[in-house]
Amino acid sequence: MPEKIRIKDIAELSGVSVGTVDRVLHNRPNVSKTAREKVEKALKEMDYHPNMYASALACNKSYNFYCIIPKHEAEAYWDEIEEGAMSARDHRRDFNIKVKMMYYKRFNLETFAKVTEECLKQEPDGIIIVPSKLDATRKFTDALHERGIPFILLDSYMPDLKPLSFYGQDSFCSGYFAGKMLMLIAGKESKIMLMKQTKNGNVASKQQENRETGFRHYMHDHFPDVDIIDVDLPLDGEREEYDTILEEFFDSHPDVHHCITFNSKAHIVGEFLLRSNRRNVQIMGYDMVSKNAECVRQGSISFLIAQHGYMQGYACVQTLFDAIVLKKKINPVNYMPIEILTKENVDFYRRTQL
Structure with a gap:
């Protein structure tokens, strides 16, 4: 059998015309059942595998992918997601891939509903979706299923919604891991500060809730006598307000030397410690945003747990491309690595695709 199989070769083996083979390969109509069976038998005997890249390029179709994420300020985990998604778009530009970002406000179901309706x-x-509340997200994903539009969940896994795929950390395991790493250096402490950012008593994502649950499970199992003290920094607060809250806390809790947070804003506490010249507090936080990284370099944040936001954004777009354009089989659950960064290795962390 020739190394490169031609349509002419398939036609000769199956005993049909070249035109019939072409119609079968491209799933076009006007092919009899008998002829189709002959061609399919010949394809199997020849172990024929179509060049999906070439077919997709020849099709000259454009593809519109939408990414629905929370509205955010600069220096956030979501910036990494956007950069990764746009990089994947640029990498597949020859296939006419377009990616549009759409934003909804956290804790505001009306904006989520408005954005998703506009997207439809x-x-x-x-579509790539960072879920809102389960019921609100389900209403949208049900409509996607009805229309046959594939979607990927990012950040928070909700298997009941039956996504094409999911990208993110196993957040419970991540929180459990964070507790284990923290207590390697804080095992003799009696108190730990847990910094949160909330609005109306709620943290910004299900992922953060699950991380805290994993952390508390670890502490309950291994350090049940350690007091975990919550410090709430309002989600929409200003630096002056944060500084006041933190100063009051550390003045009234001089015996607290370790802080943990499950969002990407550990730098709020880290920068406060640098300004106030408090050097006896160690922080564990999440995400390799530049302000966090700078605090690690200056020593006010001891550890960061990386979740590869850039790679998640890139992988989501690439997965839609693989599924929709190349018709590839997709892995339904993709947990990102749980990596710990310190002053010694933070500058060697690769956030991009190699």
């Missing part, structure tokens, strides 16, 4: 009107080919 655009008739997207595929």
